[in-house]
Amino acid sequence: MPKPPETVREQIVRCYANLARAHAALGRGDHAYRRIDHMIRAKLERRLLDGTMQMRSLYDDERIKMTAAQACCYCGDADNLCADHLIPKMRGGPDASDNLVWACRSCNSSKGARDLLQWMAAKRQFPPLLLLRRYVKIVARYCEAHGLLDLPLDGLDGAPPMPFDVRWLPTSFPPLDRLTLWVRPK
Numbered sequence: 001m002p003k004p005p006e007t008v009r010e011q012i013v014r015c016y017a018n019l020a021r022a023h024a025a026l027g028r029g030d031h032a033y034r035r036i037d038h039m040i041r042a043k044l045e046r047r048l049l050d051g052t053m054q055m056r057s058l059y060d061d062e063r064i065k066m067t068a069a070q071a072c073c074y075c076g077d078a079d080n081l082c083a084d085h086l087i088p089k090m091r092g093g094p095d096a097s098d099n100l101v102w103a104c105r106s107c108n109s110s111k112g113a114r115d116l117l118q119w120m121a122a123k124r125q126f127p128p129l130l131l132l133r134r135y136v137k138i139v140a141r142y143c144e145a146h147g148l149l150d151l152p153l154d155g156l157d158g159a160p161p162m163p164f165d166v167r168w169l170p171t172s173f174p175p176l177d178r179l180t181l182w183v184r185p186k
C-alpha cells in the first residue's frame, strides 16, 4: 500500500494518477487493469510530484463539452437543461466556463449548494471519470493560484476557507466494473 497523501499536492496527484490509470483501462474497454496501467499511474504520480510533468490543461475537457451531445452530466437526461457550477459559485467556485457543466433541473436542484463530490458521496455514487477529471483540474488550478499545494492535509482546518475540501478527492477508486468514463445519455 502506498503511504497516504500528506499534503494538498499529494492528495491531488494521487487522485489524478488513479484517474489516468482507470481512464487507460476503461478507454480500451477492459474490465481489469494491465501492468501498463499501473506503470502509467506510477510514472505520472512520480513526475507530477517532482515537477518534471504538469497536469494537462482543461482544453480536452472543454472540447468534449463542446462536441458531445448536450445532456445532464450527472444523469444523462437531455431535457430541461441548465448550466450547473461543478463547484458551487456561492462557495467561491470559479465563475469560468471550465466550472460549468450541463445539468437537468432535477439534478441541479438536488445538488443545490453542495459540490460534486459531497453530493455524489451523499448519493453513494462515484463520479464518472471525465467529470472527476474536470473537477480535479479545477481544484489543482485553484490551489496552485492560491499557493495552497504544499499545505499539510491535517492543517487544513486552520487554513483559509476554500470552495471545496481536497480531502474529499478520492485516492482509491472502486473496481473498474463500477466505473464509467461518462454518463450514458438517456
Ligand SMILES: [Zn+2]
Binding pocket: 072, 073, 074, 075, 076, 077, 103, 104, 105, 106, 107, 108
Ligand atoms: Zn440530471
